[in-house]
Amino acid sequence: xxxxxxxxxxxxxxxxxxxxxxxxxxxxxxxxxxxxxxxxxxxxxxxxxxxxxxxxxxxxxxxxxxxxxxxxxxxxxxxxxxxxxxxxxxxxxxxxxxxxxxxxxxxxxxxxxxxxxxxxxx
Numbered sequence: 001x002x003x004x005x006x007x008x009x010x011x012x013x014x015x016x017x018x019x020x021x022x023x024x025x026x027x028x029x030x031x032x033x034x035x036x037x038x039x040x041x042x043x044x045x046x047x048x049x050x051x052x053x054x055x056x057x058x059x060x061x062x063x064x065x066x067x068x069x070x071x072x073x074x075x076x077x078x079x080x081x082x083x084x085x086x087x088x089x090x091x092x093x094x095x096x097x098x099x100x101x102x103x104x105x106x107x108x109x110x111x112x113x114x115x116x117x118x119x120x121x122x
Contacts, residue, residue, distance in 0.1 A: 013039065014058075017049045018072060018079070021059060027069035058082075 020036040021028060028036070034046040041049075050070050053059040058079065061068040074082065084101075088094050105113065 013041070013045075013049055014053055017046065017053060018058065021070060021072040022076065027062065027064065027071040029065055029067065029069050033070065 016037050016039060017033055020033050024032070024036065030043060030047045030050055033050065034041060034043055037046070050059060050061070050068075054061050054070070058073065059070045060073045061070045063069075088097055102110065102113070
């Protein structure tokens with residue numbers, strides 16, 4: 001068993017699990033996800049990670065086999081947007097967060113953001 005200094009951050013492991021689900025393109029059992037991971041994780045660790053991702057709304061699940069099968073509910077773009085929303089909703093000064101974000105955009109990204117803001121939305 002690895003000692004505390006060798007533990008990976010939960011976010012890194014969650015990202016690996018999401019990447020495995022995206023790559024599969026179809027619902028997977030915990031065992032299937034575990035087999036697709038580059039890390040050598042215990043079955044219970046993968047099941048716990050999938051449960052946490054489900055609780056966060058990042059994966060869906062449905063009955064399958066003797067347990068559940070899991071599937072990603074957002075693609076990588078949706079996940080990045082969700083993280084941005086979480087930062088904005090984190091209690092910080094929203095205007096300042098947005099201003100700093102826009103300050104860091106290159107001209108092409110700034111033009112794309114302006115285009116998106118000006119297009120008609122439902």
